[in-house]
Amino acid sequence: MTLKNGEDITRRHFLKISAATTACLSVAPFFNCSGPGVRAPVKRNLGKIDFEVTTLGLGGQASIQWTPTDVDPVKIIVKAFELGVNYFDTSNLYGPSQLNFGKAFRELNLVPGQPGYNEKKRRSIFLTSKTHLRWAKEGVSREGVSNWTQGPEGSGVIDDLKRTLSQIFGDGEGYYPSGAYIDMILTHNLNTMQEIDALYEGLEDPDPQADQIGALVALRGYRDGTNYTGLNPEEENLVRHIGFSGHHSPPVMMEMIQRDSDNILDAMLVAMNANDRLNFNMQHNAIPIASAKNMGIIAMKVFADGAMYTKEANWSRDPKHVVRTIGSPSLPSRPLVEYALTTPGIHTAIIGIGQINEDPQHCQLDQNLSAAQILPEELTPSDRENVEKMAGLVKSGETNYFQLPARPLSPPRKPAVDQEMRDDQRLVNLTWHTAYAAGEPVQYYEVWRDSQKIARVKHFPQTTHVPFAFEDMLSDRSTHTYKLTAVDRSGNSASTEDIILPATG
Numbered sequence: 001m002t003l004k005n006g007e008d009i010t011r012r013h014f015l016k017i018s019a020a021t022t023a024c025l026s027v028a029p030f031f032n033c034s035g036p037g038v039r040a041p042v043k044r045n046l047g048k049i050d051f052e053v054t055t056l057g058l059g060g061q062a063s064i065q066w067t068p069t070d071v072d073p074v075k076i077i078v079k080a081f082e083l084g085v086n087y088f089d090t091s092n093l094y095g096p097s098q099l100n101f102g103k104a105f106r107e108l109n110l111v112p113g114q115p116g117y118n119e120k121k122r123r124s125i126f127l128t129s130k131t132h133l134r135w136a137k138e139g140v141s142r143e144g145v146s147n148w149t150q151g152p153e154g155s156g157v158i159d160d161l162k163r164t165l166s167q168i169f170g171d172g173e174g175y176y177p178s179g180a181y182i183d184m185i186l187t188h189n190l191n192t193m194q195e196i197d198a199l200y201e202g203l204e205d206p207d208p209q210a211d212q213i214g215a216l217v218a219l220r221g222y223r224d225g226t227n228y229t230g231l232n233p234e235e236e237n238l239v240r241h242i243g244f245s246g247h248h249s250p251p252v253m254m255e256m257i258q259r260d261s262d263n264i265l266d267a268m269l270v271a272m273n274a275n276d277r278l279n280f281n282m283q284h285n286a287i288p289i290a291s292a293k294n295m296g297i298i299a300m301k302v303f304a305d306g307a308m309y310t311k312e313a314n315w316s317r318d319p320k321h322v323v324r325t326i327g328s329p330s331l332p333s334r335p336l337v338e339y340a341l342t343t344p345g346i347h348t349a350i351i352g353i354g355q356i357n358e359d360p361q362h363c364q365l366d367q368n369l370s371a372a373q374i375l376p377e378e379l380t381p382s383d384r385e386n387v388e389k390m391a392g393l394v395k396s397g398e399t400n401y402f403q404l405p406a407r408p409l410s411p412p413r414k415p416a417v418d419q420e421m422r423d424d425q426r427l428v429n430l431t432w433h434t435a436y437a438a439g440e441p442v443q444y445y446e447v448w449r450d451s452q453k454i455a456r457v458k459h460f461p462q463t464t465h466v467p468f469a470f471e472d473m474l475s476d477r478s479t480h481t482y483k484l485t486a487v488d489r490s491g492n493s494a495s496t497e498d499i500i501l502p503a504t505g
Contacts, residue, residue, distance in 0.1 A: 275399050
């Protein structure tokens, strides 16, 4: 295989950039290559959540959702648990996925009230589900807000939460046993600013009489055991953590975090693979902000929903879209897993499984878990660049159908200027909001006055709506022209239009 720049990429090169040695590639992922015996999979702290997650999480799609006739989805879940995987992902939108987890959890004695229930074992795993409902009560129609469920018509977000508990721990018809809970629920697949408006509606002043309130205030009640909304009369604690997910728009995900002044959000599930930088990327925009707030960050779409391999670059819908191979001759799966897990800020990666096999070399679960045994900085920048080059050759780099197209570095956003007189000095205050990064991270901002650069301000992840600011002191009262410029790591720059400071009397 040859890259566009002429560099030859051989199987030896694939193994060189891998975290494991050649010998370790052909054995079970939990085998200790430094000596006899087994060891537990690598774990990382899930941000501010007091839990260490395995670097591989089991995704609730692939054969757990769209099950081929010759696959038993329960065996996939059970095998993942037996291999030491402790992060499990599912959703109210994943068809039978939650029911399949329920069957597996009964085999594993993870269901409260069932014979043999093991509470310590239940606490050893982290179970996340998702909801696509934006409202606490029956959804209202609003432009830009997608609000849907596979539950009954007219459901609100708490109906989805209880549906998850019933399908995994109860009878699937609404009942769930005492002691049942999920570790986290995510408001799933955010795409628009209007959806964020809906989610946060009523959060600061929850009114039980309001016709509509957003999902976050209701979920907070079921996390904290409160009934400020009137929707939790028994003051149940059914979920431990709240987060959100998105595939599409870094600005939407950034806004979701920045608006969270009450620190309700503990985690973010985000699309991340080696073609991320070919699009409006997550790794230099949304992820640094989540990381700065110490949120748990979970990667998804590591293989671009299979588009890196046999599937077309569009949403999966049935079993024929499930990828059941392990990599390809031109692009092994291991570098893609390693790339996601060495992206700064990522704690774990959820990957759907098409098939398992008793032979580790032919088992997707074994091979993905093996690839996930990597430290956060184990790939060098050069290694990561090589993986990007390999992945960029697949479908001409157009695999990430779920992301916004690439765009250039943006100027600093929402620039503004005001002034005041203080002790016969003219104090000028310039403010702006973060620039959107392109292929490289933003490094700093330049402040220009009357075509002269007067200052450099270091960029940092903007975790709130508090803007960047710079103060300039002038001794005159005449008109001046300012400009703000964003500069990224490669030296690319983007400037605002002229910002006019009017003369004072």
